[in-house]
Amino acid sequence: MNFKKIILIIILLAIIVGAGFFMLKGRSKKQEANNDKIKVVSSNFASYDFLRAIIGDNDNVELTFLLGPGKDAHSYDPTAQDLITIQNADIFVYIGGEMEKWSDKVLEAVGDKKSKIICIADDIDTIEEKEVDGAEEEEEHEHEEEHEEGAFDEHIWTSPKNAIKMVEVLEKTMEEIDNNNAEKYKKNSEKYIAEIKNIDKQIQNIVDNKKRYRLVFGDKMPMQYFIDYYNLKVSAAFNGCSTETEPSASTIAYLEKKVKEENIPVVLYVELNPGRVAKTIATEVGNGCEAMQIQALHNITLDDFKNGETWVSLMTRNLEVLKKALQ
């Protein structure tokens, strides 16, 4: 081996050892920094999005979206890692109800600790789950026992009024836990509330100029708060977020009749869903009737999440859909 080669090997070794050293150092530094951060965890997308807007560029806060994009909020079950994440949180925000039934046992497991546990639905005027016109009857006797007496509709985030209330509550929570940044949180939340009010105004404008007031979902219908807020009527294949996906022939026939009778141009289906039933109904009705996707904001797709879409930007997508459906 010549001298040059030996030097080269020594240099290479030095680089490898050096890189390893810096990686370790970097990691432990990062870990330290992570431990110092205020940890905020949200179970669902809407609260996550509102918190993200309120926190803004404040990098001493670490925000976690527990459910994660692309998943069905109703079939989510926390993993062992999720439990640790909740356990270590300074703030944990959830909705509860039938949708997040797991929260009972999780909170029990977490026990008495100093973190703030926020059931965001407590601050909302919730409504009971309604029977939607046209919806498939559930296998009542089996389900009746599972449904708690007076179970509330968990899809609180669908009305702008509730969304604003949620932002306000979450902003106060952030202020309480991190008072040094109170002004920042206030400013950020005011900005976001203005955006929500702006989209509300645009939707209201469409509703004010409507030709018809009925939305038809060839799908489940998790938007009752939205429907009530804008004084609309609704028909759907399934109540709320029924786990059923196959409506009976009579349910489909009923919705088709409704669409024809009221000259409804659009049959809706919600995100994270192929819209098969809505497409079938639209095709059967013909006459230019089409199936369109509406963002119920139950969750966000992975692509939309990567693109940084928000409650406001997704709701903005609904403008064209609502215009087409109502005008």
Ligand SMILES: [Zn+2]
């Ligand atoms: Zn749901």
